[in-house]
Amino acid sequence: MPYTPHTKDDVQKMCTQIGIKDETELFDSIPNELRAKSFDIPEGLSEFEVFENFKELSNQNDTSKVSFLGGGYYDHIIPTAVDALSGRSEFYTAYTPYQAEASQGTLQALYEYQTMICNLTGMEATNASMYDGGTALAEAALMAVRIGRGKRKKIIVDSGVNPIYIKILKTYLAYHDLEVIVLHVKSDGSDKETLLGMIDETVAGYAFQNPNFFGSIEDYSEIIEALHNVKALAIMSSYPIALGILKSAGEVDADIYCGDGQSLGMYLGFGGPSFGILACKEKYIRNLPGRIVGITDDREGKRAYVLTLQAREQHIRRDKATSNICSNQNLMALRATIFLSLLGKEGFEKLALQNYNKSEYLKKELSKVDGIKIYNQNPTFNEFVIELNISATEFIDKMEEKGFFAGLKLEKLFEGFENRVLVSTTEKRTKKQIDNFVTCVKEIV
Amino acid sequence: MSLTLFEKSHNGRHGINIPKQVLDNAPALDSSLLRAAKAELPELSEFDVVRHFTKLSNKNFSIDSNFYPLGSCTMKYNPKVQERVGGLAGLTDIHPHQITNDKPELVQGALKSLSILENYLTELTGMKAFTLTPQAGAHGEMTGIMMVGAYHKKKGNSKRYVIVPDSSHGTNPATAAMVDYDVITVKSNKDGSMDIESFKEAMSDEVAAVMMTVPNTLGLFNPAIKEICDIAHSYDALMYYDGANMNAIMGVIRPGDIGFDVIHLNLHKTFATPHGGGGPGAGPVGVGEKLLEFLPDLRVDFAPEKGYFFTDTSENSIGKISPFFGNYLVLVRALVYMQTLGREGMINASRKAVLNANYILSKLKNHFDAPFKNYCMHECVLSAETLTKEHGVKAMDIAKYLLDFGLHAPTVYFPLIVKESIMIEPTETENIDTIDFFCQKMIDAVELAKSNAEAFKTLPTTLPISRPDETKAARSLNIRWQD
Numbered sequence: 067m068p069y070t071p072h073t074k075d076d077v078q079k080m081c082t083q084i085g086i087k088d089e090t091e092l093f094d095s096i097p098n099e100l101r102a103k104s105f106d107i108p109e110g111l112s113e114f115e116v117f118e119n120f121k122e123l124s125n126q127n128d129t130s131k132v133s134f135l136g137g138g139y140y141d142h143i144i145p146t147a148v149d150a151l152s153g154r155s156e157f158y159t160a161y162t163p164y165q166a167e168a169s170q171g172t173l174q175a176l177y178e179y180q181t182m183i184c185n186l187t188g189m190e191a192t193n194a195s196m197y198d199g200g201t202a203l204a205e206a207a208l209m210a211v212r213i214g215r216g217k218r219k220k221i222i223v224d225s226g227v228n229p230i231y232i233k234i235l236k237t238y239l240a241y242h243d244l245e246v247i248v249l250h251v252k253s254d255g256s257d258k259e260t261l262l263g264m265i266d267e268t269v270a271g272y273a274f275q276n277p278n279f280f281g282s283i284e285d286y287s288e289i290i291e292a293l294h295n296v297k298a299l300a301i302m303s304s305y306p307i308a309l310g311i312l313k314s315a316g317e318v319d320a321d322i323y324c325g326d327g328q329s330l331g332m333y334l335g336f337g338g339p340s341f342g343i344l345a346c347k348e349k350y351i352r353n354l355p356g357r358i359v360g361i362t363d364d365r366e367g368k369r370a371y372v373l374t375l376q377a378r379e380q381h382i383r384r385d386k387a388t389s390n391i392c393s394n395q396n397l398m399a400l401r402a403t404i405f406l407s408l409l410g411k412e413g414f415e416k417l418a419l420q421n422y423n424k425s426e427y428l429k430k431e432l433s434k435v436d437g438i439k440i441y442n443q444n445p446t447f448n449e450f451v452i453e454l455n456i457s458a459t460e461f462i463d464k465m466e467e468k469g470f471f472a473g474l475k476l477e478k479l480f481e482g483f484e485n486r487v488l489v490s491t492t493e494k495r496t497k498k499q500i501d502n503f504v505t506c507v508k509e510i511v
Numbered sequence: 512m513s514l515t516l517f518e519k520s521h522n523g524r525h526g527i528n529i530p531k532q533v534l535d536n537a538p539a540l541d542s543s544l545l546r547a548a549k550a551e552l553p554e555l556s557e558f559d560v561v562r563h564f565t566k567l568s569n570k571n572f573s574i575d576s577n578f579y580p581l582g583s584c585t586m587k588y589n590p591k592v593q594e595r596v597g598g599l600a601g602l603t604d605i606h607p608h609q610i611t612n613d614k615p616e617l618v619q620g621a622l623k624s625l626s627i628l629e630n631y632l633t634e635l636t637g638m639k640a641f642t643l644t645p646q647a648g649a650h651g652e653m654t655g656i657m658m659v660g661a662y663h664k665k666k667g668n669s670k671r672y673v674i675v676p677d678s679s680h681g682t683n684p685a686t687a688a689m690v691d692y693d694v695i696t697v698k699s700n701k702d703g704s705m706d707i708e709s710f711k712e713a714m715s716d717e718v719a720a721v722m723m724t725v726p727n728t729l730g731l732f733n734p735a736i737k738e739i740c741d742i743a744h745s746y747d748a749l750m751y752y753d754g755a756n757m758n759a760i761m762g763v764i765r766p767g768d769i770g771f772d773v774i775h776l777n778l779h780k781t782f783a784t785p786h787g788g789g790g791p792g793a794g795p796v797g798v799g800e801k802l803l804e805f806l807p808d809l810r811v812d813f814a815p816e817k818g819y820f821f822t823d824t825s826e827n828s829i830g831k832i833s834p835f836f837g838n839y840l841v842l843v844r845a846l847v848y849m850q851t852l853g854r855e856g857m858i859n860a861s862r863k864a865v866l867n868a869n870y871i872l873s874k875l876k877n878h879f880d881a882p883f884k885n886y887c888m889h890e891c892v893l894s895a896e897t898l899t900k901e902h903g904v905k906a907m908d909i910a911k912y913l914l915d916f917g918l919h920a921p922t923v924y925f926p927l928i929v930k931e932s933i934m935i936e937p938t939e940t941e942n943i944d945t946i947d948f949f950c951q952k953m954i955d956a957v958e959l960a961k962s963n964a965e966a967f968k969t970l971p972t973t974l975p976i977s978r979p980d981e982t983k984a985a986r987s988l989n990i991r992w993q994d
Contacts (some may be wrong), residue, residue, distance in 0.1 A: 067850050069588055069783075073865070079869040080943065084886075089866045092886050093763055094731050095573040101767045106634055110853025113592040124601025128618030135606050138834075145527045147561055154917050155575040155785075158570035159589050167974040170513065171571035171892070178516050181991040185551040191990060194789070197646040200834050229701035230834045237807070237830035239658050241690045263809070283544050290678035313546050336621050337607030337835030338646065351988075359787065362984035365969065369513060374988070380649070380685035381925070385694040387982040390685035393647035394780065395838075397787030400705065402704040407516055407560045408526040411552040417529050419536070426537030445540050462612060463876035474945075475612050497533045 068110060071285030094276025131466065133501050134428075136421055137200065137279065137450045137474040137492025138271030138305065139337070142331045142417075143494060148331045153399045158184025160392070162357075166372045171183070173371035174397065176359040179403040181453060186309045187323040188316020188408075189345035193356035195399040196391065198343030200234035203227065205344055205389055206324045207235055208402055209353045210271030210299045212388070213321075218270035222247045222257050228326075229479040235273075244270075250288065254280040254442045254451065258289060265292050268442045271299035271322070279479075280451045280488065282444035283424075290319050297385045306330055308447050315345070322346045331405030332398055334476055354379060355389030378455065396500060417493055421448040424491040424500065431504040432489070437511030441486055449490035451476065455511055458487045468506040513570070513975070516563060517992045520553035571788070572919050574674045578872075582890045582922035582934025583680065583728055585758045585780035585857055587864075590851065592846040593784065601834045602843060606836040610809065615820040618809040622819035625811045625836060628795075635857070636754075636774055637767025638797030640804050642876050644837040648755060650685040651775030651794025652722075657829045658747050658773060658798065658805040659720045660690050664826060668747060669721035676705040678926040680755060683722045692719055699928055702761050703892075704733040715745055720773075724753040724758065728926040730868060730890035730933070735806055740770035749773060749801065758938065759865055759889035762858035772799045782845035793841040806834045820969060862941035864889040867946060874950040878957050882929050890936035892929055899931050904919050904960035906931040908967035911978065912956045915971045918949055 072080075077468055081089060111119075134142050156171065163169030163176075176194045183192045196202040207221045221239065223232055225248050230249065239246050249261055249272075250464065256274060263274070272293055277283045290300040300319035304312075307329045315323035328340035345353055352375070361464035378388040409417060425448045435439050441451035453462050458475040465472035473490065476483035491500065555563070563770075572579070577587035596602075601620065609617050624789065625643055630640045645651035656673065663670045673687035674695045684694040689857045695713045700706040704727065721743045721809030728734045733739075740750045752766040752774035758781045778784050787790070798806060804827040812822050836842070852860060865888055872891035876884050880894035885987040895906040910933075924933040937946055959966055 067863075068856050069590060070859060070863040070939045072863055076943045077866065078867055084866075084869045084873045087612035092865045092869055092888075095886065096764060097734055100734075100737060100764050100769055102762060103637065103768045104634070105762045105765075105854060105858070107631060107762075107857060109856040110633075110856040111850055113590065113851055116847055117596060119591055119598045119850070120602075120624075120843075121600060123620040123624055126623065127601045127605050128617040129601060129606075133606060135608050135612075137608050137611070139587070139607055142607070143529065145557075147527070149752040150609060151561065151564040151568070153563070154568045154588075154592070156571045156573045156862075158594075158785045158787050159574040159786040160571045161574075161579055161581060161584060161786050164664075165914065166979050167911070167971050167976055168572035168577075168914050168919060169570075169788070170975045171567035171569065174513060174515070174567055174570070175992070176994070181515070181517065182550075182552060184991045188546075193704050197650060198834055200831070201646075201650075207949040208677075226657055230831065230885075233808070233831035234833070238689075238830055240830070243655065243691075255525060257916045269875070283540065285543050291913070305894040307547070311540070311545055313544060316551070317546060325916045332628040333603035333840070334606050335603050336605040336618065336839040337610075337837070338833070339838040339841055341791075351990075358990055359990040360984040361981045364976040364979050365523040366977055368976055370976040372979045372981055372984045374981070376628050376991070382681070383685070384681050385684035385688040387681070387685040387688070390649045390653055390682050391647070391688045392649045392682050393786075395646070395787075395791045395793060396789035397785075400788065404560065405713050407555055408557060409529070409552070410524070410554045411549050411553070413526055413529060414552055415549050416532075418778070420529065420532050420907055422540075423532065423534050423537045427534050445544065468755075471606065471609075478611060478613070486917060492830070493530050495532075 108235050113176060131469050131471045133471040134473050134489050134491065134503060135471040137488050138326060139334055140490065140492050141494055142329050142492050144331050145405065146218050147366055147408055148401050150402045151404050152397060157400060162246040163373060166370060166382050170371055171357050173402055177361065177371050179399045182406045183343055183345055186306060186315030187345045189323050190348035191351040191354060191356055192345035193358050195394040196338050196344050196356060197395060198342045199324065201233035202324035202342030202344045203231045204235045204238035205355050206301045206322045207239060209274060210298045210301060210323060210351045211284060213299060213350055214270040218268055219243060220245045220247060220269045221273045222264060222269060224274040225250045226256055227273055227275040228279050241308050248423060254282045255284050261289060262292055265296060265298060265303050267296050269298040273301040273303060275303040277305065280442060281446035281449035281459060282442050283312060283447055284444055286318055307418055308419060310415045327398060327402050330402035332401060339398055341398035353388060356391050356394055411423065420493045421491065424495055425449060428491050432507065435508050435511060449488055451486050451488050457485055460486060461510060464510045465506060470503055487502055515992050516553040516663050517557065519559060520555060521562065522554060524556055525561060526555055528689050562606045568823050574635055577917050578921050578939050578941060578947060578949055579919040580921045580935045581919065582936040583755055584928060585936060585938055586782050587938035588940035589783050590848060593847045596847045597840050597844050610821055619819055624843060625844055626813060626819055628782060628842055631849050632795055632797060635761065635972040636797050638774060639799050639803055640806060640935045641795045643795045643798045643842055644692055644807055644833040645794040645796055646833055646837045647790060647792040648775060648777040649682040650681055653689050654796045654807055654832050655751055655773040655775055656686050656720060658688045658802045659759055661805040661827065661829050662749065662802055668877055671717045673720060674721045676719055677928050678727050679722060679724060680728065683753060690756030703729040703731045703957050704735065705737055708909065709738060711742065714742060714746055718746055718748040719751045722751040722753060725758050726888040730887035731887055737769055755780060755955040756882045757888060759861055761861040763861060767799060773802050780844040783848040784841050785842040791838045791841050793838045793845065805829050806972060809836060860939045867937040867939060867941060871937055871946060873952060875953055878954050890934060893933045895931040895933060898960050902960045902964040904964050904967055906933050909933060909956050912967060913952055915973045916952050918952060
């Protein structure tokens with residue numbers, strides 16, 4: 067039998083020690099009428115057979131085309147050392163670091179992760195990861211409500227936030243006496259005028275994404291000031307690569323930052339595992355959910371890393387905890403830490419700039435094509451929306467025949483967007499690929 | 512002293528090269544949109560980074576190097592083939608927005624794998640259908656209780672409470688609170704099962720759900736489980752099965768057959784996906800007839816004419832709780848494990864897990880307090896209460912003693928209902944030699960407590976650090992490196 071080391075003699079010896087004749091006696095306390103009525107599971111296979119089956123199955127997915135598909139999930143470089151190091155079984159087969167003495171590796175890496183996330187986002191505190199960008203946004207909103215002592219019942223979310231995150235936010239908040247108001251974008255940016263009229267003392271927080279889902283970058287300083295005037299919180303979501311050049315959440319005086327870490331060394335993986343980033347100003351740390359690592363001393367005064375402020379968490383506080391989260395996406399946070407260390411201070415900025423430059427080049431070239439208009443009025447970072455003289459579906463299908471995943475159809479996510487497509491570039495796209503892409507687009511529209 | 516990456520950083524040192532920039536710089540963005548200075552990331556060579564993290568990895572216990580008898584955590588061996596499959600480019604490189612673009616034909620293999628996994632899970636548990644989207648056990652619990660909420664809302668039931676036993680995992684009451692229910696905690700009887708009389712008293716029309724872990728966190732099977740289900744249902748309360756301990760009973764019982772309405776499984780426990788030092792996990796949720804219409808977004812379906820496809824859920828769905836299909840590459844690893852074991856392998860895994868736990872109980876029950884001396888399921892609970900009273904040696908001291916022998920500590924101080932509890936779950940993948948060694952060290956610890964209790968205070972001595980000052984960590988908070 068796979069993965070059980072018991073010989074006949076072992077089993078005999080163990081049964082004798084226990085005082086039973088057969089291991090099945092150990093299940094005698096389970097009455098017959100409760101026993102499984104069926105257990106029709108296929109027979110086991112050798113690992114060779116299982117692998118071959120999966121190889122065949124994986125060939126039934128098409129990942130071969132040159133991709134301009136983004137929308138929160140991007141085809142970035144993953145340095146080889148990220149796989150090599152996070153693939154060390156001392157990391158990936160370890161348990162949650164509750165026993166600090168036996169987990170200094172994981173704990174120190176998480177401390178370093180926290181430092182990098184704080185430095186990137188300009189926030190003062192962060193946890194050791196959430197599930198993904200959407201659940202991080204939902205938890206950020208719940209934090210804002212707690213910080214507002216439950217008296218502020220409104221969360222305003224900008225429709226420029228990733229629509230998938232907004233759906234998750236709505237699900238999380240549906241069971242509470244709260245109102246989620248979606249503020250619709252005006253063209254490709256936040257409707258600041260309407261928003262300013264909505265901000266009052268009933269608002270717990272306003273969540274926005276910068277660059278937003280259309281790739282547009284805006285200045286939110288006026289909004290954030292208005293929020294702070296009524297003691298409401300600013301929740302900023304972003305795509306972390308953009309933090310390489312764009313103003314951080316700290317610099318715009320946001321109170322909570324959330325985002326998805328996929329672009330920091332995670333595979334696309336059909337959507338997961340990635341991880342969520344959640345960070346905040348230090349004064350809100352006791353409202354932050356999830357694990358937090360801190361530095362302390364051991365008995366001999368040596369530097370030691372431990373999980374800290376655990377009185378916020380479910381295993382101590384049960385129904386009074388800040389969240390029910392237990393398992394997080396630790397291994398993914400480790401990958402991000404390795405990714406960011408390999409790129410470093412200079413490299414990370416360069417990477418961000420290259421994404422910006424390639425996207426600007428593509429935008430410039432596409433803007434020259436008859437039948438295509440650039441939808442964004444605001445400056446953009448690594449992606450933008452094109453407006454076509456044919457339907458988005460036709461465009462995507464025809465480009466696929468030419469060897470491209472040409473972008474994201476927006477019609478399912480935004481009303482009236484039947485002929486608009488979100489097009490993204492990363493540092494992985496070469497000039498030749500971009501030029502080819504533009505040539506093929508010309509043949510279609 | 513273990514220096515951080517930031518202390519090892521040198522101005523001007525470079526790590527990996529990124530693809531060469533062949534294009535001219537685009538016009539710069541307005542400075543009001545740009546950050547004032549580069550983010551303070553460390554400056555290191557690739558080799559610096561490799562050595563740093565390799566050294567860190569050496570400061571971890573892990574299942575590949577150490578025995579982890581952590582009760583309720585099911586730290587079993589993670590077969591290597593899982594990683595090989597999980598690394599196939601045809602799986603790792605699938606863009607999830609192929610779903611948004613409505614392109615099922617590009618992801619037939621992925622959808623097929625999800626469909627097969629769902630079939631395995633429904634057959635294993637006797638439930639009607641599964642959502643694979645929750646990303647961890649607690650996330651699954653929340654999904655399940657949200658569906659409970661949606662069910663009662665649709666029926667117009669006015670429900671305020673979720674019942675949990677006092678032996679439950681902390682995530683159960685915390686989950687109930689996330690869905691805005693108040694928690695009623697029912698105490699256990701002396702056999703370690705939920706006290707049926709107290710349960711009956713707690714039941715009312717205002718109870719939305721009863722959350723049970725089966726076998727419970729004491730490693731015991733509650734034979735009154737069917738009666739509890741029937742009572743709950745008579746009030747239109749739904750029965751929630753916390754599958755954290757599923758490893759004990761694969762092929763023996765199925766929650767669906769007993770009458771549970773909703774269940775979550777921890778794939779990183781029973782189905783051997785790596786814990787990753789705290790995640791990622793995966794917490795699929797199975798439902799019976801009553802909750803089918805409330806399942807979250809997204810589901811996979813199959814039609815002969817068009818193959819596998821994804822469906823938008825019914826109008827009564829609770830909505831989205833994860834982007835796309837949750838931790839897909841974790842789900843794949845679990846399926847690899849299930850296909851390798853097959854029917855007989857799963858039955859055998861549970862039997863050997865229970866055998867190992869009982870072997871440990873029988874060897875240790877006369878050396879420690881054993882609140883429940885009869886047979887256990889996949890884990891057993893001992894107590895250091897007498898050792899604490901007579902020698903001042905606590906459960907945590909025993910835990911620290913073991914670390915010096917390369918044995919990870921069992922779960923201590925949980926379940927909360929046993930004083931100085933030591934909860935041991937060996938899993939089926941450990942051999943008798945390792946288990947004998949562990950038992951001998953546990954017995955040695957008792958002897959040491961009797962002869963030299965003082966010795967425990969300085970343990971462990973062979974690990975990268977000795978016992979950390981947790982109070983100081985919380986009082987003078989240092990959670991990020993600052994020069």
